[in-house]
Amino acid sequence: MKSIYLFPHTFKKIGLFLFLPCFMLLILFQFYDSPSFMEFTIWTPITDDFLTKTNPTHWIKNNLTDEILSITAIIGGLFIAFSKEKQEDELINEVRKSSLIWAVYVNYGFYILMTILVYGFDFLNVLLLNVFTLLIVFIVRFEWYKNKLKSSMDDE
Amino acid sequence: MTNNLKVWRAKFSYTQQDLADKIQVSRQTINAMEKGKYVPSTVLALKLASVFEVEVMEIFNLEDSDWN
Numbered sequence: 001m002k003s004i005y006l007f008p009h010t011f012k013k014i015g016l017f018l019f020l021p022c023f024m025l026l027i028l029f030q031f032y033d034s035p036s037f038m039e040f041t042i043w044t045p046i047t048d049d050f051l052t053k054t055n056p057t058h059w060i061k062n063n064l065t066d067e068i069l070s071i072t073a074i075i076g077g078l079f080i081a082f083s084k085e086k087q088e089d090e091l092i093n094e095v096r097k098s099s100l101i102w103a104v105y106v107n108y109g110f111y112i113l114m115t116i117l118v119y120g121f122d123f124l125n126v127l128l129l130n131v132f133t134l135l136i137v138f139i140v141r142f143e144w145y146k147n148k149l150k151s152s153m154d155d156e
Numbered sequence: 157m158t159n160n161l162k163v164w165r166a167k168f169s170y171t172q173q174d175l176a177d178k179i180q181v182s183r184q185t186i187n188a189m190e191k192g193k194y195v196p197s198t199v200l201a202l203k204l205a206s207v208f209e210v211e212v213m214e215i216f217n218l219e220d221s222d223w224n
Contacts, residue, residue, distance in 0.1 A: 089181035091194055149184040152191070153172075 003093060007083040015079025022073035023132065026066060030125060034065035070131065077135035081142070095145050103138035159216045162190050164208045179203040 043058050085092050110133050114126040165175055172186045179200060188194035196204070205212045 085182075087176075087182035089185050090197055090200060091181065091185040091188055094194070149188065153184060153187045 012083040018076030
């Protein structure tokens with residue numbers, strides 16, 4: 001049976017290598033200023049005076065640190081989450097599916113809880129974290145279940 | 157659903173790994189099936205039947221609870 005595309009097994013390591021440093025730096029730069037050499041003038045389709053404090057043209061000044069870090073972390077996270085296992089079979093496919101449903105539930109549970117608890121600008125940080133909760137919960141649940149399957153074999 | 161995979165495996169003196177290799181799954185999958193924790197797809201059930209050269213229903217059996 002054909003299943004949805006998954007990355008080759010080696011991408012799991014590449015993903016880990018991309019995700020971990022970028023995610024940690026992303027959190028770090030929530031507390032410290034982004035380096036100024038990452039400041040660029042870029043084009044944007046949306047011009048919002050409130051956020052960009054510039055002119056009505058589509059060219060704005062922006063620090064690209066968080067954009068680059070979050071895109072790299074997301075791609076890395078996708079590689080970790082959706083790379084083939086060494087032995088890809090229907091049981092592992094089943095575990096992947098159930099982990100995905102799990103992750104969606106937890107992700108929105110987290111979102112609802114934060115909507116009730118967090119207000120104002122702090123909510124932007126919640127949204128940033130929420131981008132990653134789906135991937136992180138999925139990966140943790142998937143790896144945990146795989147481990148459970150492995151350890152239940154040791155009594156053989 | 158119950159199965160007597162373990163019995164058939166013993167008859168052929170296959171290890172879990174032997175059987176796993178024959179039907180292209182991981183050892184964990186064989187283990188999970190033997191423990192009744194995983195119900196395989198029709199394709200996998202047919203593969204197992206063909207490895208042991210028997211009918212599927214000689215390996216897998218429905219239980220009353222499967223009808224509820």
